[in-house]
Amino acid sequence: MNVTIKDVAERAGVAPSTVSRVLSDSKSISDKTKEKVRKAMAELHYYPNLTARSLVSKRSKVIGLVLPQASDAFYQNPFFPTVLRGINEVAAENGFSLLLNTGNGDQERLRHIQRMVNGRLVDGLIFLYAIEDDPIINFVRQSATPFVIIGQATDWQTNFVDNNNVDLGLLATQYLIDQGKKNIAFIGSAYPQIFVKSRYQGYQKAHEASHLEANPDWIFRPDQFLVKNGFEMAREVAAIPEIDAAVIVDQLVARGFKEGVRYVCPDRQIAAMTFKPYRSDFSQGIHQAYININAIELGKRAFQVLFDALNDQHSDQEIRYYHEIVKAELVQGNAD
Template sequence: MKITIKEIAIDAGVSISTVSRVISDSSKISESTKEKVRESIKKLNYKPNIMARGLVKKKSGVLGVIMPEEAIKLFSSPFFIEIMQGISLKAKERDYYIMYDFCKNEKEEYESTKKLVESGFVDGICLMSTRKEDKSIEFLKELKFPFVIIGEPENKDGVLWVDNDNLKATYEAVKKILFPSIKRLEKSKIFFVGGDKKLTMTNNRIDGFQSASNELGLESEIFLGNDFSREEGYRLAKEIFKLENPKNFIISEDNLLKGFLEYLEEKKNYDVNIVSFNKTNLKESWREKVYLVDIKPEKLGIEAVDILIDYIEDKSENSSRVVNIEL
């Protein structure tokens, strides 16, 4: 038989409304009564219904996570998987549930955000990416609905967000990792290989790349794909290697890297220096040629959930956290 709050009330010798107030941790109930009710809950192994608890608390205890187009394409990459792991672990720790919504394009992300907010099922929203003129962000800001972004927004006013310092990380990757190798080679030109330029992350990494290249006096060139897929990595490699034997690369994401390396393997070209972001499994033949920068995606997910729940529960004004990367 499924235990309800009626059975708890009878066992504890209190009213049903008192049990409800104990479950919602009302300050109007004495500690002795709370203890008595909690003992009955434990003895009868009662599991509060999440929707009923939401009605009492006027909160659902659920966070909505909007998974973007890139996440579907990148499930062969550890990036989004590790972010989801961080989100889920921290939500569980703080007694929240997660509702993931997978979207195929920018328009679907906006529609999903709207539906989740209007449904009343979620207390807050986590957006997994940010673009220029992002409609989802403007919608949430206008409603003053709690949300957090994993990614640095174009306009930070009134926005909770968490991100790596992508500009600094790319700048230091060029200076500290790639440049020492370049000095030993005849070829000093450096290439940036990236994905969708509508994404803030791509633009920040380009800025870091250009800043370091200019400071070091390196000739540089930028190649951008339509997305972050392996196919685009392969296509961009084919395009770049029409040039005269390029050697030095910053590659913005590990699926692009995989496609890039596929092309090089076909051509049996291992004479390159590459820095890429995220963690991925490399063949033995590439381990000395490719330096992988760990951008700590799990930590991004953990920090995002902490920021959002702090705001929902305490209206905390701590609006951003930057996860620093040690190179």
């Protein structure tokens, strides 16, 4: 027999309307009463009909996560599980579930998002990437669905959470310059990702501040962020004897680059600075310096920004746009 709200109310000794308010986590109900009702629900194995509740509240309590195009680079890159961990932690605390979306190509991903938005399967969306003139972001913006981008938005009427990637590019490059490196390559991406452009701007600024020339022939653009691409970049860099260091925007590419340098030109010392999603434990062993971009905090703040935007939407407040910068850190190396 199906257990109803009335059964829960009778077991808890409260009115059915009180059970309904507990289900919606109403602030008008005391913590003591909530605990009593939830205990009765557990004893009776009562599970609320989430679909029915969403029709009444007009909230699904589900957040859609828009991932980049499905590829080896996505599934292998440690940034994504790390930022997802941060999002999930805060989402669970607020009673939200997550619905992931990806696909092979922009059109397939767009169709998935259209179904999610038009079918009211989600209350809002978090984009785990930022590129210019994205058709998916354009659709979501026109649909008036609240969303936040993890990355730099192209306009200020967009919620976003990011690092200051210009400063990070400058910090990484300046660190190499301070280590005595003068001929520094930049290994970015073949795709128009905004964070790559920003880190390159920082790379240029560091050269200007130190009165060094940033050689445009020393800019490399791998097709994907994979270890094998880093190995290929090492071969290209090794062919230029002047280069003594490299700023590498992706951790996996940096790993392949270091392996490639050891294999292709073991007698050369080519330093590398990269960006990692978290602070690694190097209590033992040798490591080079890197920038910790604090991806868990990026995920946490992204959910909180979207949560605030959703609350604004359901109140009489004027629409506001939230822009947050998460602080990164330089982790010193012991092999420099």
